[in-house]
Amino acid sequence: MAWRNVWRNRRRTLVILTAVVIGVWSMICVGALSRGIADQMVQNGIATLTGHLQIHRRGFRSDPVVENSMTDPAAVLARLPGLLPPGSRWSVRVRVNAVAANARHSGGVTLVGVDPAREAQVSFIGGGVTTGAFLPPDVPWAIVVGRALAEQFDTRPGRKLVLMSQDTEREIASRAFRIIGVFDAEMAATEKQFVFVNLAQARVMLKLGGGASEVAIVLPDPQLVDTVAHRLRTALASERCEVHTWQELLPLVTAILKMYDVFIFLWFLVVFVAMSFGIVNTTLMAVFERIREFGLLRALGMKPSGIVASVLTESLMLLALGSGLGNALGLASVLALSERGIDLSAMAAGLEFAGMGRVIIPRVVTLDLALANGVVLVLGAVVSVYPALKAARFTPVEALSHT
Amino acid sequence: MDLVVCTDIVKRYRQGRLQVTALNGVSLAIERGAFIALAGPSGSGKTTLLNIIGGLDSADEGSVRVEGRELAHLTPAQLAEMRLRKVGFVFQAYNLIPVLSALENVEFVMLLQGVPAAERRDRARAILAEVGLGEMCDRRPAELSGGQQQRVAVARAIVAAPTIVLADEPTANLDSKAGKGLLSLMEEMNARKNVTFVFSTHDRMVMDFARRLVLLHDGRVAEDRVK
Numbered sequence: 001m002a003w004r005n006v007w008r009n010r011r012r013t014l015v016i017l018t019a020v021v022i023g024v025w026s027m028i029c030v031g032a033l034s035r036g037i038a039d040q041m042v043q044n045g046i047a048t049l050t051g052h053l054q055i056h057r058r059g060f061r062s063d064p065v066v067e068n069s070m071t072d073p074a075a076v077l078a079r080l081p082g083l084l085p086p087g088s089r090w091s092v093r094v095r096v097n098a099v100a101a102n103a104r105h106s107g108g109v110t111l112v113g114v115d116p117a118r119e120a121q122v123s124f125i126g127g128g129v130t131t132g133a134f135l136p137p138d139v140p141w142a143i144v145v146g147r148a149l150a151e152q153f154d155t156r157p158g159r160k161l162v163l164m165s166q167d168t169e170r171e172i173a174s175r176a177f178r179i180i181g182v183f184d185a186e187m188a189a190t191e192k193q194f195v196f197v198n199l200a201q202a203r204v205m206l207k208l209g210g211g212a213s214e215v216a217i218v219l220p221d222p223q224l225v226d227t228v229a230h231r232l233r234t235a236l237a238s239e240r241c242e243v244h245t246w247q248e249l250l251p252l253v254t255a256i257l258k259m260y261d262v263f264i265f266l267w268f269l270v271v272f273v274a275m276s277f278g279i280v281n282t283t284l285m286a287v288f289e290r291i292r293e294f295g296l297l298r299a300l301g302m303k304p305s306g307i308v309a310s311v312l313t314e315s316l317m318l319l320a321l322g323s324g325l326g327n328a329l330g331l332a333s334v335l336a337l338s339e340r341g342i343d344l345s346a347m348a349a350g351l352e353f354a355g356m357g358r359v360i361i362p363r364v365v366t367l368d369l370a371l372a373n374g375v376v377l378v379l380g381a382v383v384s385v386y387p388a389l390k391a392a393r394f395t396p397v398e399a400l401s402h403t
Numbered sequence: 404m405d406l407v408v409c410t411d412i413v414k415r416y417r418q419g420r421l422q423v424t425a426l427n428g429v430s431l432a433i434e435r436g437a438f439i440a441l442a443g444p445s446g447s448g449k450t451t452l453l454n455i456i457g458g459l460d461s462a463d464e465g466s467v468r469v470e471g472r473e474l475a476h477l478t479p480a481q482l483a484e485m486r487l488r489k490v491g492f493v494f495q496a497y498n499l500i501p502v503l504s505a506l507e508n509v510e511f512v513m514l515l516q517g518v519p520a521a522e523r524r525d526r527a528r529a530i531l532a533e534v535g536l537g538e539m540c541d542r543r544p545a546e547l548s549g550g551q552q553q554r555v556a557v558a559r560a561i562v563a564a565p566t567i568v569l570a571d572e573p574t575a576n577l578d579s580k581a582g583k584g585l586l587s588l589m590e591e592m593n594a595r596k597n598v599t600f601v602f603s604t605h606d607r608m609v610m611d612f613a614r615r616l617v618l619l620h621d622g623r624v625a626e627d628r629v630k
Contacts, residue, residue, distance in 0.1 A: 001500070001502060001503060001507075004502035004503075005502055008501070008502060292497045293497065293500060293501070296494070296497060296498070296500070297500075298459075298483070299457070299459055299486060299492045299494075300486065300487065300492065300511065300512055300515065300559075301483050301484065301485075301486040301487025301488070301490075301512065301515050301516075302483070302487075302515055303480055303483045304479070306515075395459075395460075396454075396459040396460075397454055397459050397460045400459070400494065400497075
């Protein structure tokens with residue numbers, strides 16, 4: 001009976017159904033887009049040398065100078081295969097602030113000394129070198145720079161770039177490197193910031209011996225971050241090391257992710273509030289049109305609770321149908337958009353400021369789906385209580401004599 | 404024991420700033436199996452009395468006992484239960500639920516009573532056949548004539564074996580032929596099943612069919628005679 005009552009006024013039902021469908025569709029799409037943006041930020045952050053975890057010498061993060069580097073990372077590296085889950089990858093790095101200069105330009109950079117083979121499996125640089133080569137072993141004092149930096153310095157592969165920094169003896173360390181390759185990254189800021197040299201040569205330049213600034217780890221499953229961090233902290237306590245998760249290393253991204261959770265929920269609420277006026281209005285109209293019928297039902301012996309249940313059931317059927325269709329439309333839209341992603345190159349400058357890449361791949365999260373449907377169905381039922389109680393409050397005589 | 408006993412019923416309504424006394428000390432006893440017409444001009448209180456007997460409304464003063472139970476002592480839920488189990492209603496109009504078929508309308512009361520589906524369906528089909536609508540079970544009210552709708556309402560009113568059927572101007576919207584057919588049907592149900600029928604009417608034809616006539620005037624019983 002409730003289902004048939006839903007379709008008594010087809011036009012009105014289709015109008016409110018359309019509102020619910022569009023509302024749910026927008027919830028799913030905006031949620032998926034937000035998750036896609038958040039994913040992008042996290043992936044960018046992790047790929048831009050952060051990794052899922054990093055190991056440093058205790059106190060390094062408070063004062064990241066070269067003399068606070070790990071002096072014997074080999075001891076830590078030897079233990080990693082037994083502590084990390086299968087499929088994990090790691091890379092040892094020297095990372096210091098430096099000044100890069102050539103005849104035309106000079107500026108601050110981050111000098112990163114890496115083992116090319118290991119680093120290629122851990123960070124963006126593995127697939128990022130688009131011109132030249134990534135630190136071939138037979139080329140001494142080679143350097144790979146970002147395209148934006150190369151343009152800024154008006155230089156190219158084959159030319160020299162001088163790097164200056166402070167070594168472990170607190171003396172100025174300076175060395176000329178030959179540009180052997182150019183990399184492209186998601187963000188121009190990354191291309192301008194990082195320059196890559198061979199780990200061994202960085203150690204020589206900075207008089208580090210066998211030391212290293214950090215060990216970066218990428219896990220096969222990002223969900224394992226906290227578990228592995230705890231395991232490493234326990235196991236490496238005697239090695240005078242600190243272990244940091246990407247959330248600790250990228251506090252801005254972490255804060256933005258939390259903000260997205262709140263934003264998505266608020267968006268759902270706003271959409272629902274807008275929808276709820278239509279739901280209440282439609283249900284009230286349906287109730288007032290059928291007052292005599294409710295009087296008849298009461299006369300036949302239906303209790304007021306039965307009237308309430310009847311009206312609520314009609315409302316829930318409408319909401320469930322709208323939700324279902326909205327879900328189908330939303331999921332289809334996200335599927336279509338996620339094939340190639342959404343290209344936001346036109347807003348590249350603004351996106352870079354937020355740490356986002358140019359192509360966003362929307363992603364539906366089960367929790368968002370459950371929340372969107374929960375908001376519509378549960379709150380929809382709540383706002384339908386008023387019209388339902390209104391229907392039940394008429395006495396049989398009042399209802400039967402209604403014109 | 405009489406089925407219904409009304410003693411000095413008073414009922415007042417407020418219409419705007421005016422207070423109207425619809426019933427002004429009505430006393431009436433209705434025996435089991437009766438076929439009674441409550442007659443009188445508009446405003447005489449017949450519908451009000453019918454509503455009070457059926458538990459749809461309550462008296463301001465006086466006593467109404469149905470099968471010995473004082474209605475004033477019943478809660479709204481108990482009154483609803485009484486209407487469900489003991490009382491059948493036939494109204495002048497808006498008798499049927501528009502989205503249900505004739506069969507489903509007749510089944511509806513049994514559904515509320517908790518009768519199993521198969522039994523509901525069988526009893527509904529049987530009673531519709533009795534009232535001459537066996538071939539129209541699947542039709543919606545909009546697809547039935549006024550007379551056919553009233554027959555479905557009668558079928559629904561008696562299918563659950565009520566103690567009493569209260570019919571408020573059941574022939575008001577029918578032509579004389581349909582009205583006569585309806586009254587004959589109810590008379591037959593009264594005779595065969597011993598269901599008590601109480602009509603509120605100002606239709607001469609209904610008054611002629613009734614075996615007992617109670618005339619109301621200005622909220623009082625002006626005449627009460629068995630024919």
